[in-house]
Amino acid sequence: MNGRERVLSVRRLRVWYGTDRGPVRAVDDVSFDIHQGETLGLVGESGCGKSTLGRGILGLLPEGTATGGEVLFRGTDLVGLPRRTLRAMRGPEIGMIFQEPMTRLDPLMRISEHFAEALRTHEPDLSDAEVRSRSIEALAGMGIPATRFRQYPHEFSGGMRQRIMIALALVLRPKVVIADEPTTALDVLVEAQILSILADLKANFDTALLLVTHNLGIVAESCDRVAVMYAGKLVEEGPARDVFVRPAHPYTRELLRSVISLRTTGLQYIPGAPPDLTDPPPACRFHPRCPDAMQVCATKWPIEQRVYDDQRVLCWLHGPASEIPPGGTEPLVREEIAVAEEA
Amino acid sequence: MSSPDTTLERGAAASRDDTPLLEVRDLKTHFPLRGTFLQRVLGRETGSVKAVDGVSFELRRGEVLGLVGESGSGKTTLGRTILRLADPTSGSILVDGGDVAGLSEHDFRPYRRRIQMVFQDPHASLNPAMDLLTAIGHPLKIHGLATTQDAVREAVASALERVGLTPVELFLRKYPSDLSGGQKQRAVIARAIILGPDLLIADEPVSMLDMSVRAKILELMLELKDELDLTYLYITHDLATAKFLCDRVAIMYLGRIVEVGPTAEIFANPRHPYTVALLRAVPDPDPERHVPRDVPRGEVPDAVSPPLGCSFHPRCPRAFEVCGWESRDLKELLETRAAGLDTDARPSGIGDLSRLGEPSRSAIIPPERGHDPSEVVETLSRIRSATPEEPLWTGVRRMRALAEGVGVEFHEPIDPTLLPEGPVAVACHLYDARALETARRAAAESDEISEPR
Numbered sequence: 001m002n003g004r005e006r007v008l009s010v011r012r013l014r015v016w017y018g019t020d021r022g023p024v025r026a027v028d029d030v031s032f033d034i035h036q037g038e039t040l041g042l043v044g045e046s047g048c049g050k051s052t053l054g055r056g057i058l059g060l061l062p063e064g065t066a067t068g069g070e071v072l073f074r075g076t077d078l079v080g081l082p083r084r085t086l087r088a089m090r091g092p093e094i095g096m097i098f099q100e101p102m103t104r105l106d107p108l109m110r111i112s113e114h115f116a117e118a119l120r121t122h123e124p125d126l127s128d129a130e131v132r133s134r135s136i137e138a139l140a141g142m143g144i145p146a147t148r149f150r151q152y153p154h155e156f157s158g159g160m161r162q163r164i165m166i167a168l169a170l171v172l173r174p175k176v177v178i179a180d181e182p183t184t185a186l187d188v189l190v191e192a193q194i195l196s197i198l199a200d201l202k203a204n205f206d207t208a209l210l211l212v213t214h215n216l217g218i219v220a221e222s223c224d225r226v227a228v229m230y231a232g233k234l235v236e237e238g239p240a241r242d243v244f245v246r247p248a249h250p251y252t253r254e255l256l257r258s259v260i261s262l263r264t265t266g267l268q269y270i271p272g273a274p275p276d277l278t279d280p281p282p283a284c285r286f287h288p289r290c291p292d293a294m295q296v297c298a299t300k301w302p303i304e305q306r307v308y309d310d311q312r313v314l315c316w317l318h319g320p321a322s323e324i325p326p327g328g329t330e331p332l333v334r335e336e337i338a339v340a341e342e343a
Numbered sequence: 344m345s346s347p348d349t350t351l352e353r354g355a356a357a358s359r360d361d362t363p364l365l366e367v368r369d370l371k372t373h374f375p376l377r378g379t380f381l382q383r384v385l386g387r388e389t390g391s392v393k394a395v396d397g398v399s400f401e402l403r404r405g406e407v408l409g410l411v412g413e414s415g416s417g418k419t420t421l422g423r424t425i426l427r428l429a430d431p432t433s434g435s436i437l438v439d440g441g442d443v444a445g446l447s448e449h450d451f452r453p454y455r456r457r458i459q460m461v462f463q464d465p466h467a468s469l470n471p472a473m474d475l476l477t478a479i480g481h482p483l484k485i486h487g488l489a490t491t492q493d494a495v496r497e498a499v500a501s502a503l504e505r506v507g508l509t510p511v512e513l514f515l516r517k518y519p520s521d522l523s524g525g526q527k528q529r530a531v532i533a534r535a536i537i538l539g540p541d542l543l544i545a546d547e548p549v550s551m552l553d554m555s556v557r558a559k560i561l562e563l564m565l566e567l568k569d570e571l572d573l574t575y576l577y578i579t580h581d582l583a584t585a586k587f588l589c590d591r592v593a594i595m596y597l598g599r600i601v602e603v604g605p606t607a608e609i610f611a612n613p614r615h616p617y618t619v620a621l622l623r624a625v626p627d628p629d630p631e632r633h634v635p636r637d638v639p640r641g642e643v644p645d646a647v648s649p650p651l652g653c654s655f656h657p658r659c660p661r662a663f664e665v666c667g668w669e670s671r672d673l674k675e676l677l678e679t680r681a682a683g684l685d686t687d688a689r690p691s692g693i694g695d696l697s698r699l700g701e702p703s704r705s706a707i708i709p710p711e712r713g714h715d716p717s718e719v720v721e722t723l724s725r726i727r728s729a730t731p732e733e734p735l736w737t738g739v740r741r742m743r744a745l746a747e748g749v750g751v752e753f754h755e756p757i758d759p760t761l762l763p764e765g766p767v768a769v770a771c772h773l774y775d776a777r778a779l780e781t782a783r784r785a786a787a788e789s790d791e792i793s794e795p796r
Contacts, residue, residue, distance in 0.1 A: 045553040046524075145679040157642045158414075187413035188580065192624035192638040214554065217626025221633055241630040258555045260583045261627050262610065267558040267587070273523055 004035040005074075007175050007208045008057070008094075013069035013079075015049070015056045024277045026052040028232035029069070034176065037206040039198075041223035041240060043213060045255075047274055049232040054178045054212045058094055059086045074175070092122045095169035097162075099181040104165055105153040111139075112149050114168055122172055138171040139164070141204075142197060159190035166197065170205070177201070180212045195222050216259050220244055228252045231275050231285040238311030248313040250292045284316065287332065292317055296328030362440040364542060364574050365402040365425065365458075370395055370434035370444075372417075372424045376647065392646050394420040396598030397434070399761070402542070407568070407575040409585035409606070411621075412595030415643040418578045421595075422544045425576070426460055427451050456486055459535040463547035465527035469519040475503065476515040479534045486538060502533040505570070506563060525556040529563065536571060546578040561588055582625050586610050594618045597646055597654040601759075604767025614769045616662075617655045651702055652756030653772065659734070664782035666772060667756035668738025670706035674699035676735055677708075677726070692718030694748070704755070709748040719749045737782075740789055754785040 015027040026049040034040050044050045055061055057071050059078060071078040073093060078086060090096065098104050105114060115135035119126055126134070136146045142163035153161060162182065169177055179198065183191040199222055201207050211223060219226050219240055226240040228249065236249040247253040257268040272289040275281055281288050287297040296316050305318040316324060372395040382389050395417045402408050410418040423429045425436055427443070436444040443454055462468045469478055480499045483489040489498055500511045506529040508514040519527055528548060535543055545564065549557040561584060567573055579585050585592050586606055593603040594615065602615040613619045620639045639658035644650055650657055652667015657675070659666065674696050694709035710719045720742075727736055740752045757778050759770040772778035 045555060147678050159642050187643070188582075188621055188624045189413065189638055190642055191626070193640075195626075196638065215626055216554070216628040220628045220630050221626055244628060244630040255555060256628060258558055259628050260554075260557060260561070260581075260587055261629075262583050262586055262622070262625055263627070263629070264583060264587050267562050269558040269562075270555040273525070273556075 004037060006033050006035050007074060008034045008210070009070070009072040010053075010057065011070040011072065013053065013056060013071060014067065015052050015061065016066045017052075017062075018064045018066075019278060021278045025232050025280070026277065027056055030229075030232075030234040032227050032234065032237055034208045034210060036175070036208055037202045038225065039202055039209040039211055039223045041211045041213060041219035041226040042229065043216060043219055043226060043255075044229035045214060045274060047277070048229040049277075050212050050214075050229050051180055053229070054096075054180050054210060057178060057210070058090055058096055059083070060090075060096075088122070091118060091169075091174065092172045093174055093176070095172060095174035095177040097165055097169050097177060097179040097182045100185050105161060107153055110150050110152055111156075111164060114164075115139075115171060118168055118171060134171055135167075138167040141170070142167045159186055159193060162186060162190075162194055163197065166194070170201070170207075173205070174207065176208045176210065178210045178212070181214070182211070183218065184213075184215075191218075198222060216244075216256060217261065228255070231280055232277060233285055233314060235286065235315065236311065236313045238308075242308060242311055246308060246311075248307050248311050248318060249286075249315045250290050250317070251286045254289075254291070284314075293332040294324075294328060295330045295332055296324045298332055300325070300328070363401040363437075364404045364439065365576070366400075366435075366437040366440075367421075367425065368399050368435045368437070370398045370421070370424065370436065371432040372420050372429050373432040374429075390647050393598050393649060394429075394646060395424060395431075396646075396649070398595075398598070398600055399434075400593055400600065400603060402574060402576060404541070404574055405568075405572065406591065407577055407589045409577045409579060409589035409592035410595055411579055411582060411585050411592050413580055413621075413643055415597065415646060416595040417598040417646070418580075418595050419546055422460065422546050422576060422578045426455070426458055426544060428460075452486075456538045457540050458542045458544065459538065459540040461528075461531055461535050461543060461545040461548045464551055465524055465531050466519070466551075468531045469527055471519050474516050474518050475499070475508075475530055475533075478519075479503070479530060479537055482534060482538050488538070498537055499533075502537045503530075505536065505567065506530070506533045508533065523556075524552050525560060528552060528560055532560075532563065532567070536567060536573075539571070540573070542574045542576065544576045544578065547580070548577075549584060550579065550581060557584070564588070582610075582621060594621070597643060597649055599654065599770065600761060601655065601771065602767060602769045603761065608766045614764060614767060614774060615655075615771045616659045616773070620658075648702060651704070653759045653770070656734075661773060662734040663737045663772070664754045664785045665757045665778055666734075666738065667758075668735055668753040669756070670699040670701065670703045670751075672735050672738075673706055673708075673751060676730075676733065692722050694719075705750060705752045707745065707748045707750050716744045716746070716748050720744050723749060723751075737786065740785070754782075754789075757781065 011031050013027055013030045017024045017026055030053060042050045042053065056067060067079055069079060112135065116131050119131050119134060136149060144160060144163055156164065183194050186194065195218060198209065202209060213219060223240045225238065226243050227237040228235050230251050236243060236252045243252060244256065247256060254270045258270055270289055275285055282298065283300050284297045284302050287293045290297065294316060302314045302316050303320060303323060304312055304314050307313055307318050373391040373393050375391045376389045398421055410421060412418045420429055424431050431444045434444065435442045438454055443451055476496060476499050479502055480495040483495055483498055489495045499515065503511045503514050508526060508529050522530065549560050552560060568575060577585065577588055589606050591604060592606050592609050593600045594617065596617050602609065602618050609618065613622055624638055639660065641658050650667055651669045656662040656666035657672050677693060677696060692711050692714040694711040699706050708719055710716050723742065738753045740754045742749055742751050757772060759772055761768040761770045762775055764774045
């Protein structure tokens with residue numbers, strides 16, 4: 001991705017939620033970049049903070065959330081921008097595609113009205129004819145015929161509604177699209193259709209895409225880079241191919257092993273469960289479940305390391321040796337994890 | 344393990360002969376549509392959703408059969424019908440050879456002890472106001488199998504131990520909100536096995552769980568199967584877990600089984616074009632793979648009025664003469680694919696196509712107002728020569744200009760049935776010599792003369 005514009009830079013982003021049991025650090029010191037025409041897959045299990053991160057970038061977090069760090073969109077820091085300014089940027093600059101297309105369209109509005117509303121809000125000078133041609137063009141790109149432009153959401157199937165949602169995001173020609181589990185509610189064949197549409201996106205429009213998903217198969221097939229989250233931390237980031245072939249973090253490795261795919265011949269899983277984020281384990285958050293854990297992992301925060309060609313990893317296995325106290329590389333004696341503590 | 348528990352250790356003593364534990368024959372479950380007030384007053388036919396539309400299979404003791412399909416395939420309704428949570432419209436459900444499809448609720452109740460279900464959403468399957476002791480012990484009370492609180496407690500403790508929720512004392516008094524997703528699903532499984540069932544119907548038991556947990560629950564299911572001599576009907580959309588867990592799989596599409604056979608054979612050598620497409624579409628965490636491009640178009644059609652002939656034909660890349668081509672396929676072709684997506688104009692000279700929305704083997708394409716039927720003929724032949732690979736054209740028996748437009752007649756559709764093909768059975772005309780022969784004859788008799796040229 002050399003020479004391409006860096007569209008979005010997330011720097012040391014932190015997001016806290018206030019809960020009855022104290023603050024939850026849902027996103028903890030996360031940094032990454034997305035370049036023009038690049039797809040970054042953000043993967044992790046439920047509760048790891050990946051959706052919060054996606055929403056945090058757009059400032060779409062509920063009341064009572066605190067955000068720190070920087071989200072640089074083409075040089076402008078979005079964190080702390082006034083709500084109005086941020087709202088004006090959502091859509092034309094950064095688009096969002098949500099899970100569950102069933103619930104995201106207004107059942108009382110025609111598809112044409114959804115498009116008119118989106119376009120008029122952000123580009124008030126457009127003529128009726130331009131609104132219409134822009135909308136129909138966006139829909140056609142998603143395989144929805146213009147004959148259905150004036151129909152209502154209920155007249156479309158789930159897969160078509162998700163295509164309409166994508167068209168609605170794209171009609172404003174955003175530089176970055178954040179897609180949060182865009183295919184989770186869909187069937188296998190429709191999922192494949194949508195993924196091939198998303199793949200065309202970057203080819204045709206040079207859009208940068210942040211694809212939030214729990215499905216490692218989708219990442220392998222459609223992302224250039226992958227960022228793996230665990231308990232609010234970004235534990236590994238790098239070219240998708242490299243990370244899948246040679247995962248640097250034990251969590252990435254174990255997660256890849258536990259995926260049940262058509263090539264699975266034996267069941268693998270990670271013992272234990274992800275931690276309670278109101279009271280996370282000290283130091284590396286994965287150490288209680290990590291088969292490679294060392295003494296240092298339970299006492300000292302890991303330091304980000306750059307490994308292999310282009311992978312970043314947060315794990316003491318990759319050093320730096322100078323920071324590991326004497327005896328720190330001795331294996332950690334772990335308490336047996338009872339099934340009771342498992343997820 | 345604790346002292347032997349009679350309810351849990353019943354084993355397969357009941358019948359060791361060749362009778363399948365469960366056999367379903369031509370089962371149909373249709374849900375009538377309510378229709379409008381007027382339709383009801385006039386007693387008109389309002390149609391029905393054909394959720395399960397003629398399904399037959401056998402399940403042998405100790406076997407794991409996977410029912411695999413996308414949403415709308417009828418797999419869940421089929422599972423629910425076997426447990427009589429939905430009423431069968433026709434067909435039979437034989438348990439140890441005895442038909443239970445017509446039994447009253449009261450007479451069916453003993454079978455509920457033998458057939459239990461694990462649902463998809465563990466968060467919704469447990470009453471949030473019941474602790475595990477109450478929830479898991481509830482079936483014992485319903486079926487009058489435990490009279491004292493001590494007996495209930497002992498049975499629940501034993502079930503919890505079996506599913507790995509230990510130390511038991513800790514879990515007996517926990518509420519669902521205290522448990523993780525995986526633990527909840529373990530509790531749901533404990534409740535399902537406490538009556539000592541023979542058959543467990545597991546409807547997407549792991550699809551709501553995280554990947555690192557799924558394997559654990561599947562492993563538990565396999566352990567329980569061995570320990571308790573269980574038989575599973577595993578309902579899922581996930582081909583990967585089905586491949587791992589099942590001895591045999593049945594692929595369902597729109598209320599019917601389209602292919603069934605030994606798991607290894609189906610996955611190594613899929614025959615039905617739908618099975619082939621599904622297998623190609625499963626995302627795989629293999630960086631060498633790319634998004635598949637030639638995915639069948641469209642989505643699962645409406646089960647109220649399924650396509651004629653083979654339900655998969657409108658999406659099938661290999662469909663031919665007798666697969667069931669009809670008016671709606673032509674409408675779809677003319678409206679969406681032929682015209683170009685970025686216009687809402689119909690292809691030139693073609694009039695209102697709304698009458699093609701009713702399924703029929705013949706269709707009349709009216710000319711647009713002020714246009715002549717000959718223009719329709721011209722447009723159709725232009726579209727046809729522009730889309731030679733479109734399988735719909737094989738289904739056209741004749742096209743001719745009539746006074747009111749162009750009449751298009753399709754070949755007679757053949758309804759596919761499951762036929763043996765090597766080690767599997769498949770419902771596809773590609774594997775049916777008679778259908779292929781009929782298609783060959785149909786192709787020969789296609790009326791070339793009045794075909795617009």
